[in-house]
Amino acid sequence: MDSGNDEDLKQLLRVLAQGQEQTRQLEARLDQPSTAQVCKSLAQQIESTFQTAISMMAEGLQHQQQQQLAHTDSPPSAGDSPCSDGSDRVFKDHERMEMYKKRKSMPRWSKQVRVCSGGGAIKEPLVDGYTWRKYGQKDILGSKHQRSYYRCTHRNTKGCLATKQVQRSDEDLSIFDITYRGAHTCTERHDIVQAEENLQQQNVEADQPNHDPPQQLQQQDQQLLQSLRAELPVETGDTNPEAQTRGSSSFSFPSTPAISGVPHDTVSSQSTLNNNSMADFSPTFVSELEPDYFSLSRYRISNYGGGPELGAQQTEHAEASPRAATSMANSPMVDMDYLMRQGEYGPDFPFDGANFF
DNA sequence: CACATTTGACCTTT
DNA sequence: AAAGGTCAAATGTG
Secondary structure: OOHHHHHHHHHHHHHHHHHHHHHHHHHHHHOOOOOOOHHHHHHHHHHHHHHHHHHHHHHHHHHHHHHHHHHHHHOOOOOOOOOOOHHHHHHHHHHHHHHHHHHHHOOEEEEEOOOOOOOOOOOOOOOOOOOOEEEEOOOOOOOOOOOOEEEEHHHHHOOOOOEEEEEOOOOOEEEEEEEEOOOOOOOOOOOHHHHHHHHHHHHHHHHHHOOOOOOOHHHHHHHHHHHHHHHOOOOOOOOOOOHHOOOOOOOEEOOOOOOOOOOOOOOOHHHHHHHOOHHHHHOOOOOOOOOOOOOOEEEEEEEOOOOOOOOOOOOOOOOOOOOOOOOOOOOHHHHHHHHHHHHHHHOOHHHHHOOOO
């Protein structure tokens, strides 16, 4: 238990450092002609990061209190624990329980991704910048398509508990419902915002033909632009029906950092939306199976929690990277390349924010 | 060999 | 009890 405590602390540190880094980024943006949207996204990301930290701390506190209680209530007796044979199992069960509780309290948000196929078979939009590992697949009652379950690849190495579920929509085969759960505590892509900003800038430049494009803007980016233009907006009329049926009361998270207690009952819609909203434009949609397959996505984020949607529709950029499709679901950090290529954000951009402690 | 996915069993939630 | 979510052994892949 104590060993886990240590891990938790490290993780907490990571999350806090992430928040700090994000705040720095936001601060830097405020001096630049950034779009409001970028700043807002950043702010939301920061909020969410701190929420994660807060809930981690609250959890730790609760755990501590429980331990203290147990200590004072029943003084340590020799025959306290079950026989040697069963103790292991009991411990495992207990741990599992904790896991479930932990996950249940995690922020959760979903979005719809439209995948446009160029005639080929449609594959799941698996690439979103994080590396995921599939751990399950299920038939879902009333749905034609199975739901796939993914967890962050770094679950074991960094204890990152982020998961996602992917399920193809019944009505529109080109739409996938993706539900994310938990913020990434691995620091795989802390700098998404910058990538997005680059994209936006490129977009703007493209709209103003007179503007000299920086030399660094090259083929990849051009293609990217084209794809941005070509992409289809997902129609906004639909209120995700499932958000009401299955999500209604299952999720809660504090909107304001109420320091006390374990916050479980307050709902903040906007804070849950964007935990990693930036983390999800999908770099590589080129299918390795279908050479002509070329797809993009634009998505909406629909929040759980049943609260009134305030600007819940937030569109993000999708991109199609000309980079050769990597294998399967993994395409780590493609956007990182964009960052590095666009040297203008300079040397003082502290990448050590990604310190892996 | 070290990863990934598949898939039936198992567990939790409703 | 049924549905949803996860685990873990078997299997696949580079």
